[in-house]
Amino acid sequence: MTALAVTSIAGTRGMDHGEQLSRIARKYPARTAYICNGESRTFGEVDRRVTSLAHALMARGLRHGDRLALLMKNSIEMIEAMFAGWRVGAIVVPVNFRLVADEVGFILRDCGASVIVVDEGLYPLVGAVRDTLPDVRAVAVLGDAAAAGPGAERLRDLFGEADDTPVTVAVDEQDPALIMYTSGTTGRPKGAVLSHFNLLMSTLNAMVSQGIVGYDDVWYGNLPLFHIGGLTGILPYVIGGGCAIIVPSGNFDSRQAVEEMARLRVTGCVYVGMQWDEICDEVMASGARLSLRRASWGAANTPVEVLKKMARALPGVPVFSFFGQTEMSPVTCVLHAVDSERKRGSVGRPIMNVEARVVDEDGNDVAVGEVGEIVYRGPTVMQGYWRMPEANERAFADGWFHSGDLCRMDDEGYLYVVDRKTDMIISGGENIYCPEVEAVLRAHPGVVDAALIGLPDPKWGETPRAVIVPLDPDDPPAEAALIAWCKERLASYKKPTSVVVIDQFPLNSAGKVLKPVLRERFGQR
Numbered sequence: 001m002t003a004l005a006v007t008s009i010a011g012t013r014g015m016d017h018g019e020q021l022s023r024i025a026r027k028y029p030a031r032t033a034y035i036c037n038g039e040s041r042t043f044g045e046v047d048r049r050v051t052s053l054a055h056a057l058m059a060r061g062l063r064h065g066d067r068l069a070l071l072m073k074n075s076i077e078m079i080e081a082m083f084a085g086w087r088v089g090a091i092v093v094p095v096n097f098r099l100v101a102d103e104v105g106f107i108l109r110d111c112g113a114s115v116i117v118v119d120e121g122l123y124p125l126v127g128a129v130r131d132t133l134p135d136v137r138a139v140a141v142l143g144d145a146a147a148a149g150p151g152a153e154r155l156r157d158l159f160g161e162a163d164d165t166p167v168t169v170a171v172d173e174q175d176p177a178l179i180m181y182t183s184g185t186t187g188r189p190k191g192a193v194l195s196h197f198n199l200l201m202s203t204l205n206a207m208v209s210q211g212i213v214g215y216d217d218v219w220y221g222n223l224p225l226f227h228i229g230g231l232t233g234i235l236p237y238v239i240g241g242g243c244a245i246i247v248p249s250g251n252f253d254s255r256q257a258v259e260e261m262a263r264l265r266v267t268g269c270v271y272v273g274m275q276w277d278e279i280c281d282e283v284m285a286s287g288a289r290l291s292l293r294r295a296s297w298g299a300a301n302t303p304v305e306v307l308k309k310m311a312r313a314l315p316g317v318p319v320f321s322f323f324g325q326t327e328m329s330p331v332t333c334v335l336h337a338v339d340s341e342r343k344r345g346s347v348g349r350p351i352m353n354v355e356a357r358v359v360d361e362d363g364n365d366v367a368v369g370e371v372g373e374i375v376y377r378g379p380t381v382m383q384g385y386w387r388m389p390e391a392n393e394r395a396f397a398d399g400w401f402h403s404g405d406l407c408r409m410d411d412e413g414y415l416y417v418v419d420r421k422t423d424m425i426i427s428g429g430e431n432i433y434c435p436e437v438e439a440v441l442r443a444h445p446g447v448v449d450a451a452l453i454g455l456p457d458p459k460w461g462e463t464p465r466a467v468i469v470p471l472d473p474d475d476p477p478a479e480a481a482l483i484a485w486c487k488e489r490l491a492s493y494k495k496p497t498s499v500v501v502i503d504q505f506p507l508n509s510a511g512k513v514l515k516p517v518l519r520e521r522f523g524q525r
Contacts (some may be wrong), residue, residue, distance in 0.1 A: 016171040016196040018054075018087030020238055021047055028241045031215065034076045035264065036246035041076055043241070046083075049159050053084035054167045056158035060138040062115050064089030064169055067179065069113035071095040071104065071122050073249035074225050077142050077155060079234065081117045082225075086196070089171040090114075093179045093191075094226040097122050097249070098491045103189070105129030107181050108136070111191060111386060115140070117155060123148045173197040179386050180228050180326045182431065191386030192327045201379040202329040203235040205352050209334060210294045210320060212268065214240025217293070220261055220269035222247045223429070228330045229298055233270060242267075254278035255286075262288045270296035270322075272429045274459045277306050280313035290314065297321040298429065307340045323347035323417075325403060327395075329380040332356065332403075333415055346414040354378040358409045363398045366408075371418050374407040375400035423515070425454040425462050430493045432464055437496065440489050441466055446477035449505060451513050452496065453523055466496035467518050469504060476501045 021043070029044030041049075062068060068085035070092060072078040085092040093111045095104055097119070104125045108116065112135045118126055120143025127149065130136075138153070145152040177199055179191040206212060219237045221244050223230030234244045245264055247257075252275055261269065269292070271279060276297065283290065295310065295317050310319055319337035324330040333356070335348030350356040357365055358372040366372040381401045384392040395402055406418045425432040434452040441450035449469040454462035466486075470476035477485075479499040486495040506517040 014171070014173050015200050016086060016173055016175065017177060017199060017235070017238070018050075018083055018089075018167070018171060020235075021050060021083050021087075024238060024241050028215070031241055032243045033238075034079060034244050034246055036074070036076045037248055039076065046076070046080060048164055050080050050083045050087060051164050051167060052159055052162050053080060053155075054087040055163035055165070056161045057084060057090070057115055057138075058088055058167075059161075060115060062088055062090050062138075064171070065176075066090045066114040067093050067111045069093045069095055069108055069111065069116045070226070071097055071116060071118040071125060072142060072225075073097055073119055073122070074221065074230075074246050075119075075142070075248070076246060078117075078225050079246065080159075081140075081155070082231075086171065086177060087167045087169070089169045089175060091176045091179055091193075093181075094231065095181070096224075096226045096491065097125070098493060099125070100489065100491060101125045101128035102489065103491060105132055107189060107191075108133050110189070111179050111181075114138075117142070118148075120144050120147060123152075171196065173200065176383060178231075182326050182433075190388060190391060193383040193386050194329055195383055198329045198380050198382065199232065199235060201353055202232055202331065203239060205331065205354075205380070206232070207236045207240065209351055210236075210268065210296075210318075212236045212240060212242070212294075214242050217242035217267045218265055218291075219244040220247065220257070220264075220266040221245055222252075222257065222269060222271060222275075224249055227429070228326045229270065229429075232330065252278075254282045258282045258286060258288050258290075261290055261292070265291040267291055267293040268296070270298055272298065273306055273461060274428075276310060280306075280309045283313040290317075292317045295319045298323075304340055304344060307337055311337065321348060323415075325405075327382045327401060327403075328354070328376060329382065331380075332376055335414075339414075343410075343414050346410075346416050348415065349413045350376075350415075354380060356409075356415065357400065358407055358415075359400075363400075368411050369408055371406055371408050374403050374405050374415060376403060377401065425452070425464055427454075427457070427462050427464065427493060428460040432494050434464075437464060437466070437486065437490065437494055440486050441468060441482065441496075443489075444477060444482060444485050446471050446475075447482070449513075451505060451515065451518055453515060453519050455498065455523060455525060463497040464494070465522060466499045467505075467522055468499060468501055470501055473503060 025043040025047035032040050033043040033046045068090040082092050115138045117140045140155040141148045141152050142155045145154040173196045176193045177196045178194040181189045181191050237244045321335040322331045324332040332354050333348040355377045360372050377400050407415050423434045437452045438450045447468050451467045455465040457463045482499050500522050506514040
């Protein structure tokens with residue numbers, strides 16, 4: 001990924017996302033682009049600020065192909081920083097602000113970040129590992145840079161440098177746009193590299209499947225922008241000239257959400273299951289009149305009872321239940337509400353531009369109704385994992401992306417997830433990979449071995465439960481101590497919420513822990 005600085009020829013600009021923003025700003029400069037915390041900015045204002053920031057970042061050494069890390073909570077500034085990176089041709093790396101410093105440090109080192117943009121309140125996560133980041137040339141802080149120490153600058157000052165001449169870096173549609181880190185299946189996070197073309201096709205898929213037409217559409221951006229679902233949710237509204245409401249990161253409040261959606265005439269939004277349950281209760285209790293044209297559900301199978309409640313609270317509003325993964329930009333399948341009862345438990349059928357097969361260990365199609373791994377092909381498949389050639393060789397065997405999900409497909413093409421080869425728990429929309437947490441548990445001096453299973457939870461969908469074999473059966477580590485041990489070393493959402501102590505694990509003939517047996521014995525409250 002070499003540096004490029006080629007002046008664009010008029011009329012030849014492509015479909016990279018830095019240009020997408022400029023194009024819509026030229027067409028509709030006065031149209032409101034973003035609203036956050038009561039502050040609004042037009043497309044013209046955002047485009048000018050993005051251009052100024054792009055020049056400022058280039059002045060600090062950011063070049064085409066370099067990595068721009070964003071450790072920020074939801075804000076308009078985070079979106080502007082992302083587009084500024086894309087305009088330079090940099091690869092944007094959103095970092096989950098819920099991680100602990102060691103996890104943040106690994107990501108920043110692994111991607112080789114050149115520049116970091118960080119919220120003032122999150123800077124300690126960077127400061128704790130700053131000495132281990134030799135590639136970082138500049139740090140810009142949203143807030144008071146003085147607290148960040150020598151070398152840090154205020155992001156506000158970078159915007160204020162006010163160079164509004166066009167940025168003349170040529171960015172190809174196939175250039176990497178994002179590195180999105182997923183929790184590692186063996187304890188090491190993997191960076192999924194998504195191109196501008198991947199994101200463009202994902203955007204067009206969403207616009208077609210959901211009928212997003214543009215200028216009068218309003219998106220309610222409730223998901224975190226470091227998450228692929230939250231980030232890609234705003235892109236259809238950039239291309240079409242619609243407005244995106246950016247909800248500040250924090251505790252979900254159904255009453256506030258319903259009031260804002262009604263007042264701002266929101267036409268599209270996405271929530272996880274427990275949030276929709278609360279939203280519907282609030283709508284029915286308050287009598288709020290919403291302008292929704294589409295309602296989306298992500299992260300897990302949709303309980304039919306909640307869908308029925310949505311039908312009562314939001315009559316006539318199409319409901320889309322999406323399934324996918326970061327490596328697919330991210331949506332692969334959709335289940336429409338009309339099919340939810342008839343196809344109970346299904347994640348739906350593959351969306352436009354995504355091919356899917358269910359295969360055995362040798363890559364052969366399995367018969368209808370039989371279980372195999374679902375594999376994908378299409379223009380939304382990632383370019384690969386960042387600097388992980390062996391993982392890429394496994395992931396792209398036979399020219400298809402191997403998802404790690406074990407599924408079966410019925411005779412109408414609807415898919416049903418049976419299990420996960422990658423052993424993953426989904427809690428409140430966050431992916432938790434068991435080996436990562438198990439490795440931390442095993443590092444405890446009082447633990448010989450550990451296994452993590454998912455526990456059904458009415459609010460979060462699932463929560464992690466640790467099953468451990470203690471070093472001293474007569475004096476096992478206390479549950480609270482083990483949970484605290486994990487919380488110090490992992491993002492809080494990954495920590496176990498309960499611990500079970502047993503004498504020994506059930507093993508198969510190969511000596512591997514039989515997780516189904518553990519789920520049967522300990523997988524209920």
